[in-house]
Amino acid sequence: MLGLLKRDKQNSSNEKKGFFARLKTGLSKTRAHFSSGLSALILGKKAIGSDLINELETILLTADVGIAATEQLIQGLTKKLDRKELLDSAAVLDALKEDMKSILRRVEAPLLIPEMSSPFVILVIGVNGAGKTTTIGKIAHFLKEQHKKILLAAGDTFRAAAIEQLQVWGDRNDVPVIAQAAGADSAAVIYDAFVAAKARHMEVLLADTAGRLHTQAHLMDELKKVKRVLGKIDPAAPHETLLVLDAGIGQNALNQAKQFHEAMGVTGLAITKLDGTAKGGMVFAIAKALQLPIRFVGVGEGISDLKPFHADEFVSALFDQ
Ligand SMILES: Nc1nc2c(ncn2[C@@H]2O[C@H](COP(=O)(O)OP(=O)(O)OP(=O)(O)O)[C@@H](O)[C@H]2O)c(=O)[nH]1
Numbered sequence: 227m228l229g230l231l232k233r234d235k236q237n238s239s240n241e242k243k244g245f246f247a248r249l250k251t252g253l254s255k256t257r258a259h260f261s262s263g264l265s266a267l268i269l270g271k272k273a274i275g276s277d278l279i280n281e282l283e284t285i286l287l288t289a290d291v292g293i294a295a296t297e298q299l300i301q302g303l304t305k306k307l308d309r310k311e312l313l314d315s316a317a318v319l320d321a322l323k324e325d326m327k328s329i330l331r332r333v334e335a336p337l338l339i340p341e342m343s344s345p346f347v348i349l350v351i352g353v354n355g356a357g358k359t360t361t362i363g364k365i366a367h368f369l370k371e372q373h374k375k376i377l378l379a380a381g382d383t384f385r386a387a388a389i390e391q392l393q394v395w396g397d398r399n400d401v402p403v404i405a406q407a408a409g410a411d412s413a414a415v416i417y418d419a420f421v422a423a424k425a426r427h428m429e430v431l432l433a434d435t436a437g438r439l440h441t442q443a444h445l446m447d448e449l450k451k452v453k454r455v456l457g458k459i460d461p462a463a464p465h466e467t468l469l470v471l472d473a474g475i476g477q478n479a480l481n482q483a484k485q486f487h488e489a490m491g492v493t494g495l496a497i498t499k500l501d502g503t504a505k506g507g508m509v510f511a512i513a514k515a516l517q518l519p520i521r522f523v524g525v526g527e528g529i530s531d532l533k534p535f536h537a538d539e540f541v542s543a544l545f546d547q
């Protein structure tokens with residue numbers, strides 16, 4: 227028994243380490259572009275003063291950290307410098323990391339599935355190719371590990387092969403998928419899936435939707451319809467409207483997110499493809515501008531390449547060499 231417990235603990239710590247390592251590897255392009263530059267600049271510079279601060283500002287801005295978050299970081303450092311609190315370069319770097327963590331801590335809010343009498347509905351939305359379907363597959367894996375009973379709804383009835391793609395994730399996770407023929411009404415598919423999830427006493431319904439541009443009003447109306455029909459079964463549904471954002475588009479994600487939020491009332495974000503990009507700094511821009519909970523980060527295409535977002539871990543992975 228003790229042995230088992232010990233092994234469980236080891237497994238979870240291995241898994242934790244494993245993901246931190248993947249997060250670090252995933253963030254290597256961002257790190258190369260950004261934090262290596264910052265560290266080299268700060269630690270290599272003897273004079274700690276306004277020149278250093280100006281150069282720092284430029285690095286932050288060019289790393290997609292965004293104007294608002296950069297301003298906050300630079301103001302924080304300038305104040306501490308003025309108060310003579312930063313006596314050497316290592317102190318500057320530590321202060322910067324601490325301030326970066328505090329920006330992200332405000333949006334650290336892991337998705338918790340409460341005990342409910344009916345299924346917790348997660349509606350997954352975003353532009354084409356952001357990573358919605360893959361993220362559903364990974365979240366299903368994540369929730370399965372918590373022994374949740376899950377159903378998937380193939381609400382993308384538009385793109386060729388979208389239904390099959392979700393089915394593959396369903397098979398991989400050994401969770402059922404509710405689907406209709408291609409071309410069916412997405413809201414009807416998701417509504418039926420909710421009814422089925424209730425009947426089968428499922429705990430979570432994960433609903434996929436077709437990718438759409440935030441600028442396509444009629445497609446945004448379709449999403450609103452999905453939300454409306456879910457609300458007919460349970461006024462609180464969808465319990466989570468999860469917007470998937472591709473980190474690779476950097477700060478362009480801001481405008482996208484604002485428009486999706488306006489139309490749909492987004493309750494959480496999943497930021498994907500942090501592994502393929504040097505624009506990981508966008509997470510700070512998003513955190514500062516939107517103040518929406520970042521639920522998950524994705525750092526690869528594999529089933530375990532998604533984990534809850536943790537502010538301190540993210541900043542550590544960004545700076546750890
Ligand atoms: N490297 C990397 N690739 C990812 C990640 N998430 C998704 N992808 C890949 O991105 C591509 C698009 O992912 P999908 O899940 O199909 O995206 P989608 O938003 O459902 O796309 P549409 O349904 O066409 O709108 C696939 O090749 C995924 O494997 C990630 O975190 N890292």
Ligand SMILES: [Mg+2]
Pocket residue numbers: 358359360382388434435436437
């Ligand atoms: Mg998809």
